[in-house]
């Protein structure tokens with residue numbers, strides 16, 4: 453497995469593979485890899501001749517008071533994991549390699565304004581920008597994203613369609629701890645007490661999945677979910693919402709495919725979880 457820190461080196465390697473007619477898959481990550489990322493890398497390994505994993509904590513997707521500096525990093529562990537999963541290349545640039553000041557941004561308005569976009573107004577602009585750059589640098593045939601970041605996945609699908617990227621976007625299921633907590637690099641911030649409290653998210657997901665049916669009102673599903681979270685003293689709801697699965701706009705009734713998503717602060721840590729209901 454190779455590690456490239458420059459755009460030039462990455463492009464040269466990928467071009468050589470393409471000249472041989474090999475297919476290339478990309479797994480974009482911010483590192484501190486866990487079982488969720490491993491599932492994306494495994495799927496990418498199954499479906500492509502060559503596997504590229506990017507490890508880059510992207511500064512443009514963090515707001516001024518967010519956890520950019522504190523975001524966990526362990527490149528040695530990440531590269532060992534990628535190697536053991538059969539990755540061919542890690543692209544691990546410094547911020548200066550990726551951004552000059554000033555630089556262009558890519559953004560998608562409406563879909564980025566609900567759910568996480570309300571609390572994190574610049575987040576998806578940063579995500580769209582870095583993902584477009586990674587797509588242009590690596591030029592993969594397939595790119596792999598987790599459904600835990602369901603809004604991000606919907607936005608990337610729309611961006612790929614709108615900007616005519618010739619890339620197949622593959623969404624992969626949420627990977628959970630045995631007790632239900634969705635795997636996240638941010639789980640590492642939780643104290644043992646908070647780790648227990650964080651289970652209210654997956655309990656709310658389970659409750660919502662039990663209640664939802666075609667034609668029922670959003671409130672019928674959301675109110676008991678919110679109740680479960682509010683009963684947890686260490687939890688503070690950012691949002692628990694039902695939106696159209698494609699447009700990310702709120703819906704009142706389950707009359708189409710929907711995403712039920714939540715962001716909840718457990719102490720200072722903001723966690724997300726979701727489930728989809730398809731019609």
Ligand code: PAF
Pocket residue numbers: 480481482508510513579582583601604
């Ligand atoms: O989901 C993530 O880890 C990031 O948002 C991504 C897609 C790697 C872009 O920085």
